[in-house]
Amino acid sequence: xxxxxxxxxxxxxxxxxxxxxxxxxxxxxxxxxxxxxxxxxxxxxxxxxxxxxxxxxxxxxxxxxxxxxxxxxxxxxxxxxxxxxxxxxxxxxxxxxxxxxxxxxxxxxxxxxxxxxxxxxxxxxxxxxxxxxxxxxxxxxxxxxxxxxxxxxxxxxxxxxxxxxxxxxxxxxxxxxxxxxxxxxxxxxxxxxxxxxxxxxxxxxxxxxxxxxxxxxxxxxxxxxxxxxxxxxxxxxxxxxxxxxxxxxxxxxxxxxxxxxxxxxxxxxxxxxxxxxxxxxxxxxxxxxxxxxxxxxxxxxxxxxxxxxxxxxxxxxxxxxxxxxxxxxxxxxxxxxxxxxxxxxxxxxxxxxxxxxxxxxxxxxxxxxxxxxxxxxxxxxxxxxxxxxxxxxxxxxxxxxxxxxxxxxxxxxxxxxxxxxxxxxxxxxxxxxxxxxxxxxxxxxxxxxxxxxxxxxxxxxxxxxxxxxxxxxxxxxxxxxxxxxxxxxxxxxxxxxxxxxxxxxxxxxxxxxxxxxxxxxxxxxxxxxxxxxxxxxxxxxxxxxxxxxxxxxxxxxxxxxxxxxxxxxxxxxxxxxxxxxxxxxxxxxxxxxxxxxxxxxxxxxxxxxxxx
Amino acid sequence: xxxxxxxxxxxxxxxxxxxxxxxxxxxxxxxxxxxxxxxxxxxxxxxxxxxxxxxxxxxxxxxxxxxxxxxxxxxxxxxxxxxxxxxxxxxxxxxxxxxxxxxxxxxxxxxxxxxxxxxxxxxxxxxxxxxxxxxxxxxxxxxxxxxxxxxxxxxxxxxxxxxxxxxxxxxxxxxxxxxxxx
Numbered sequence: 001x002x003x004x005x006x007x008x009x010x011x012x013x014x015x016x017x018x019x020x021x022x023x024x025x026x027x028x029x030x031x032x033x034x035x036x037x038x039x040x041x042x043x044x045x046x047x048x049x050x051x052x053x054x055x056x057x058x059x060x061x062x063x064x065x066x067x068x069x070x071x072x073x074x075x076x077x078x079x080x081x082x083x084x085x086x087x088x089x090x091x092x093x094x095x096x097x098x099x100x101x102x103x104x105x106x107x108x109x110x111x112x113x114x115x116x117x118x119x120x121x122x123x124x125x126x127x128x129x130x131x132x133x134x135x136x137x138x139x140x141x142x143x144x145x146x147x148x149x150x151x152x153x154x155x156x157x158x159x160x161x162x163x164x165x166x167x168x169x170x171x172x173x174x175x176x177x178x179x180x181x182x183x184x185x186x187x188x189x190x191x192x193x194x195x196x197x198x199x200x201x202x203x204x205x206x207x208x209x210x211x212x213x214x215x216x217x218x219x220x221x222x223x224x225x226x227x228x229x230x231x232x233x234x235x236x237x238x239x240x241x242x243x244x245x246x247x248x249x250x251x252x253x254x255x256x257x258x259x260x261x262x263x264x265x266x267x268x269x270x271x272x273x274x275x276x277x278x279x280x281x282x283x284x285x286x287x288x289x290x291x292x293x294x295x296x297x298x299x300x301x302x303x304x305x306x307x308x309x310x311x312x313x314x315x316x317x318x319x320x321x322x323x324x325x326x327x328x329x330x331x332x333x334x335x336x337x338x339x340x341x342x343x344x345x346x347x348x349x350x351x352x353x354x355x356x357x358x359x360x361x362x363x364x365x366x367x368x369x370x371x372x373x374x375x376x377x378x379x380x381x382x383x384x385x386x387x388x389x390x391x392x393x394x395x396x397x398x399x400x401x402x403x404x405x406x407x408x409x410x411x412x413x414x415x416x417x418x419x420x421x422x423x424x425x426x427x428x429x430x431x432x433x434x435x436x437x438x439x440x441x442x443x444x445x446x447x448x449x450x451x452x453x454x455x456x457x458x459x460x461x462x463x464x465x466x467x468x469x470x471x472x473x474x475x476x477x478x479x480x481x482x483x484x485x486x487x488x489x490x491x492x493x494x495x496x497x498x499x500x501x502x503x504x505x506x507x508x509x510x511x512x513x514x515x516x517x518x519x520x521x522x523x524x525x526x527x528x529x530x531x532x533x534x535x536x537x538x539x540x541x542x543x544x545x546x547x548x549x550x551x552x553x554x555x556x557x558x559x560x561x562x563x564x565x566x567x568x569x570x571x572x573x574x575x576x577x578x579x580x581x582x583x584x585x586x587x588x589x590x591x592x593x594x595x596x597x598x599x600x601x602x603x604x605x606x607x608x609x610x611x612x
Numbered sequence: 613x614x615x616x617x618x619x620x621x622x623x624x625x626x627x628x629x630x631x632x633x634x635x636x637x638x639x640x641x642x643x644x645x646x647x648x649x650x651x652x653x654x655x656x657x658x659x660x661x662x663x664x665x666x667x668x669x670x671x672x673x674x675x676x677x678x679x680x681x682x683x684x685x686x687x688x689x690x691x692x693x694x695x696x697x698x699x700x701x702x703x704x705x706x707x708x709x710x711x712x713x714x715x716x717x718x719x720x721x722x723x724x725x726x727x728x729x730x731x732x733x734x735x736x737x738x739x740x741x742x743x744x745x746x747x748x749x750x751x752x753x754x755x756x757x758x759x760x761x762x763x764x765x766x767x768x769x770x771x772x773x774x775x776x777x778x779x780x781x782x783x784x785x786x787x788x789x790x791x792x793x794x
Contacts, residue, residue, distance in 0.1 A: 167704060167722040174723055285752045407762050413748075413755030488762065525740070528732055534744065535737040538730050549719040558678040566677055 005066040008087040011055045015048045032120050041123040042106040049099035059092045060477045078199045086140035097336050101256050101343045104459035108347050109248035111455035129155035133257050142191050142201040152258045153180045160245040172241035179238040183228015190221030207271045219279040230262030230316045233290040237537045239313050243305040247350030255312045256339035263319045270328035284324025288414035291317030295424035300530040303360050304349045322401045329481050334397035340466035341385035348379040355449040367441035371449050376437035378460045383429035385467045387500045396471035402496035407485040419499050426503030434511045647681030663712045690720040690727040766791045
């Protein structure tokens with residue numbers, strides 16, 4: 001084996017071993033020591049991150065990628081499944097970032113979940129999720145990817161429903177599983193098509209063998225999978241509902257890693273999509289609709305975690321738009337930079353929530369700029385990075401996407417929606433900062449505001465470094481596959497910035513309304529639409545379950561018996577023969593006329609039949 | 613022993629009240645499980661007492677041959693619709709002990725269908741949501757018809773379209789190529 005390949009596979013193996021060791025320790029019957037979460041789990045992730053830097057530095061210096069196939073799982077006459085890993089540009093860069101973010105989140109969770117008696121189990125779940133995510137990201141065939149895909153889905157269910165005594169948390173976990181399942185239908189459809197038409201689930205083989213085939217159907221399946229996993233419009237309600245889980249779960253799963261799995265799948269399969277205009281247009285339009293719709297919903301939410309959740313959904317829509325522009329690498333860049341600042345935003349939210357004694361409503365926060373300066377600074381930096389402030393992390397990816405959008409031959413409405421969503425991003429980001437950090441406090445004075453614990457400060461610090469320099473570092477060290485368009489009119493170049501500044505100024509203007517007393521603001525339809533999340537949960541979560549459950553119950557308990565006994569069985573025979581019998585007996589009236597008529601009719605019939 | 617049981621079963625069957633193997637159940641013999649649609653006031657009162665409801669509130673499900681018997685028709689409200697602040701016997705289910713269960717109780721638990729009143733009426737919600745989606749689809753169609761793109765034109769080189777550099781003769785007058793004016 002080539003030394004580089006050996007280095008890649010051995011570091012991945014070492015990473016898996018380091019991450020699995022704490023999990024295997026829990027299978028013994030010995031009780032865990034109190035700081036297992038901190039001493040074993042967090043240390044494992046930190047070590048795994050440091051190990052993953054080795055292949056990263058090797059890749060950045062040599063540019064060498066590798067695919068390794070180790071163990072043959074099954075061999076059929078048409079399909080082979082092997083355990084194979086792909087160390088390419090995408091996986092080698094994403095794994096260290098994911099581990100860095102996870103390390104910070106786990107350290108934060110040692111403080112956040114400190115009072116939870118089952119904290120060790122929580123960390124176990126998070127570690128299992130991380131292993132599943134790494135399997136997904138490094139998979140070279142769809143079967144292995146599906147294993148990771150399902151793994152992250154199940155761990156998401158377990159973690160959202162962490163406080164399972166709360167009915168709303170159970171409902172949210174159920175929602176996540178059901179919506180992801182609908183997406184899984186698409187993935188399985190795509191896999192089945194590929195297995196039957198291309199006879200392979202191996203990425204390299206699929207790309208070569210599908211050159212001349214019409215790939216619309218499997219691509220639609222993959223897009224459905226991404227719609228489910230990455231909360232695109234139509235299958236998006238589970239993501240804001242997933243905020244029922246603890247904040248570290250929201251930070252890790254529902255912002256940085258799990259929700260990007262759908263986009264990652266499309267990035268991996270992008271060579272299949274390059275020449276299929278239908279799939280690209282669908283991605284573009286779906287992504288644009290998602291980003292605008294969820295940004296609209298985020299404008300009027302009052303729960304800090306919900307705002308950040310809708311922000312995540314909006315950015316996922318933007319990533320989908322990028323894939324629709326045939327720029328998978330820019331989408332990947334946005335995944336990487338987004339992980340940093342979104343995780344930081346969630347950790348800041350968690351710090352604020354715990355500091356205010358589990359208060360999540362932004363209308364009951366305020367003045368934290370003086371009371372929790374580090375957290376509010378990180379919140380501000382994260383929000384600035386999110387809106388694409390020049391030269392922070394988000395700028396390099398987001399601005400590149402908007403430029404690519406402006407200079408491409410695109411659907412004009414998709415372009416409009418994306419720009420509107422970019423301005424909305426600035427609006428709701430300022431809304432969060434205004435309500436949380438600025439003004440005077442709107443909570444009780446005796447709140448346990450605490451920034452003294454290094455378990456809170458160090459993760460925020462690390463992610464802040466990532467949010468500021470992450471984009472620059474990634475951009476400096478990678479080679480873009482597709483040449484970007486570098487010449488465009490100044491209006492297009494500055495469009496993203498202009499639109500964000502416009503949003504910022506609008507939001508500032510609206511924020512000043514809070515300190516002035518106007519006449520009562522009349523309730524407007526768009527406000528209801530936005531607050532009620534577009535009425536999507538209200539309609540879909542009532543109508544469809546009611547129909548299917550009612551029908552199911554009726555069929556199982558009433559209709560089966562009714563059908564077999566009354567419609568097709570004994571009673572049906574009775575109902576069918578009774579009219580015949582009564583008609584026949586009614587005819588026997590004793591009148592000669594009736595009998596003569598019948599005799600004549602029979603004669604005519606017999607004559608006719610014998611004549612033909 | 614078996615013979616005695618068989619005789620009792622035959623006797624109960626011949627009474628014409630129950631059929632089949634359910635006659636073997638003790639509750640059936642005393643008439644507890646099997647229910648008929650209540651017709652007179654006595655049967656209604658007995659059914660209301662059985663289901664722990666007041667006689668005024670008791671309303672049997674209409675007899676359409678679906679086999680509901682005398683089971684009461686309770687209001688189609690979900691558990692989520694009930695007062696969260698009241699001291700229920702089972703706070704997570706929002707239900708008191710021995711309260712009559714809706715026939716579709718498992719559909720109305722808090723994790724499933726919710727019948728709580730919405731901010732705006734149902735018809736308004738549907739109109740707004742599907743109107744929004746329809747509008748978006750229409751606008752995407754228009755956006756596809758009139759896409760946004762940067763203007764591009766065919767290449768135009770200086771020096772008479774690079775006549776000499778492309779190996780043209782200096783004596784021959786090259787033809788004018790003008791795709792656009794700068």
